[in-house]
Amino acid sequence: MELVVETYRNPGEPSSNSVRVRPLPGQGVPVEMKVSCSTAMRTEQPVGTRFLIDVREMQRGTDAPFLYAPPSASYKVLSASEVEKRFRGASPARRKPKPPAPPPTAPDAMSVEAIEGQLIEGRALRRNRNDALRRQALKVSKGVCAGCNTNFSNRFGDLGWSVLQVHHLDPIGDRVAPSVTKINELAVLCANCHAIVHADGAFALSIKDLAALLRRANSNA
Helix, strand or coil, rough: CEEEEEEEEECCCCCCHHEEEEEECCCCCCCCCEEEECCHHCCCCCHHHCEEEEEECCCCCCCCEEEEEECCCCEEEECCCHHHHHHHCCCCCCCCCCCCCCCCCCCCCHHHHCCCCCCCCCCCCCCCCCHHHHHHHHHHHHHCCCCCCEEEEHCCHHHHHCCCEEECCCHHHCCCCEEEEEEEEEEEEEHHHHHHHCCCCCCCCCHHHHHHHHHHHHCCC
């Protein structure tokens, strides 16, 4: 679908993705829905630039849905008059979003319960990973997490290896076609660091940004 989006700066964001992209209101999608697109589009124009771009809705696992435009996707920079014309003369900047619904009254924490364990049949597509490449990356890491620098093999022996995961520096989910992955394009992370890297859902933190985030967290502890 074709949408008008704009760049904005997310205050306090520790990564190079501090410049984000969001849809303008009045297009049938939530304005808080994240937009994943090329770095060039986010950074080569001033913050606040509006673009016309073709996106599709995607979802990774149980993460929130987001809008995705491949890095190779073309886009058009819109002038203020073009934006107004597209929105039939009403500038989206002046449109007031609906106020959020008040949060429901929180129940007593210990009284919350639900039935779980039902069998649910599902079908999903996933991109394959090469197991030999994974094993080699783990071997090269020597059991050390590239994020927190914890040596899990020394601390926990054989059990330590089981919490290490192989992370693709170039997210495999962003590939438009199968391609070659090299060892130096992988990083071994513990489960916690890997979860932090992908916590955003639409953007992955770089290992450098992850390390900086962890240093700040440790200094504030």
